[in-house]
Amino acid sequence: HTSYVLGCAFSPNGRRIITADLDNKARVWGAETGECQLIIGEHTHDVKCCCFSHDSKYILTSSWDHTARIWKATDGTLMNTLRHEAGVDSCAFSSNDKLIVTACHDKIVRIWDTERGQLKHTLAGHQHSVRSSSFSADGNRVISASYDRTARIWDANTGDM
Template sequence: MFQDPKYAPAAPLITTNAIITILTTTTIITITTTIITITTTIITITTTIITITILITITTTLPLVSRIWDVETGACNTTLEMKTSVRGVGFSYSGTMIAYTTDKMMGHNSELSIIDVREPNNVDSTPIMKTQVTPSNTKALSVLWGPLDEYVVTGHEDGSIIKWDMRTGKKIEVGKEHTKQIKDMQLSHDGMMLITASMDTTARLWDITNLEALKLYKTDRPVNSAAISPLVDTYPHVVMGGGQEAMDVTTTSSRIGKFDARFFHLVFEDEFARVKGHFGPINSIRFHPNGRGYASGGEDGYVRVHVFDDAYYQFKFDF
């Protein structure tokens, strides 16, 4: 439900109910929503990726420093000095390597680099692989690993996605369907499909093996993040979040800004549900690994944790 920021709760954690409105039927699904207030200054943190396997995380902050942390102890294992800001970070499937992309600024090109976190004393000076992304391509804003850690995929400012050989740094394939910059990329649970979210108001589903565009999900607003349900075999759903530009949010209401999370059928591309709650653009959205809920983070400073009820699993499409 809409909540004016002037009346946002002071308590750090509250629970309320949000409504998913089913667009194709008169069914209404109620889900439990947990709202978490973020009190830390988040503007300086540009990228945070966590892997549970090896219990470390990497954060990139201003001024131009990246840090690798031990999630279990909270200790900073490594500090990396950067020439430009880091735009995208991704852990390998094995959890032993990190791929990151840097910005094009201050006379430096955008670069893609891979480091081995098992050698924290050498990661700053001896990347496993480093290749220049610009000027032959537009700067890379996001990065993730393909199956078996054989290649990485980057999302770019011009809407293209590029697959790179992680050993040679050479381009393998290029996919170009989006017309504006890619804001987010996420893999399916089995790692064989990729979904991209773009400022061109769409999200696209790709075959990661050949970068073939498979499906298109259309909205009427910029899409900042999109995710595929891990229960795709039984619940083939995609969730997307976004909204108008953050700089314009203060001049409009939540209804005008359209900050709902939106659910689409993965195969038929039809939107079937929306969830209200944020009063600013949704910047990040992801399904829980068990597929029974999702979390969304917004420009409003809240992380909302949603849990599906039985009606979500009972809903059927009329084909």
Template sequence: MAFSVPIQESAPHIYISALPFTPTESHLHIEGLDMYKNTLKVTRGLEKTYRGLPEALRGHTNMVMAIAFSPDGSRIVSGSYDNTIRLWDAETGQSLGDPLRGHTNWVTAVAFSPDGSRIVSGSWDNTIRLWNAETGQSLGDPLRGHTNWVRAVAFSPDGSRIVSGSDDKTIRLWNAETGQSLGDPLRGHTDWGGAVAFSPDGLEITSVPAGSTNALWNTAFGSFPFIPFPPVMPEAYKFP
């Protein structure tokens, strides 16, 4: 990581400049430096052991508002106030291809599908978009229905549905293949949506608005009963 820039420009810099600066107690320094004696010689100031090196992922031109790892941990997706989405190699920190463009305002939420093949994003432009995580291509038209900016998005565990939370104080469910809205919006929150998530079996959704209690929704019923908690549940609102 410390020498990623020169190594990317010229592979021999692994030996010419990186190897001489390895920490003195590292295996590379002890075993490898003697093999390349005609390179740089560092006389003082070397570290004894490796230090943590934070790697800054650079490419966005405005604030980054949302990030997520792919399920296998190999990639990172980010959404920004520059209206774009970027994919990154989680090992090297390198940008993977061109930024994903389509939103007309800030990108405020991003998530990978469970199989890592798709990305869902939510935006200040009140829409949700689906993307091919390999090619960066937009998958169909934007998902429209929210009347205020989309603050949170998540895939169901089987990847067939998407849940979104918005500043219009509603939660919506979508078909992840067709982009069609599934039923009426889920109403009950009195403040804008802060976070949404599916249960592991995909039968329930939890949502957390700002400045309010979180809520549990049952996706198996067309009425989508709103159940706030931690208050005690009235009998009429308990699940069958």
């Protein structure tokens, strides 16, 4: 890397690693060799978070360019862009990969349909930037953590707190 590394994750099978950095890129590495296999560089601001889908077919990145993006894990082809109103601090797939959750600097947690890239639920209630969010193992709930000193649990199917 040429700048600070802000995020990292293993692929589900442990063979690949993805990293996110301040130079607007995500990089995929061989876990055994440490060799860079792929550079994803279409973000226009810091990449804050990155992860693989549970089936290892996709990569998800979030950035301060007000987007989260879905990429093909094989070649880095951009599949979809999820547009936000502010910088996106975190992103995660549900366990079945059908949904995505994003945590945003605009105090909002969003749940998206992975395949269509459509917004399903806007989860409002935090009083400050939302730093992190993730799904429960069964995908029915979302937890979010905010600079407002709270963590909140939401119903992923209805968007209710």
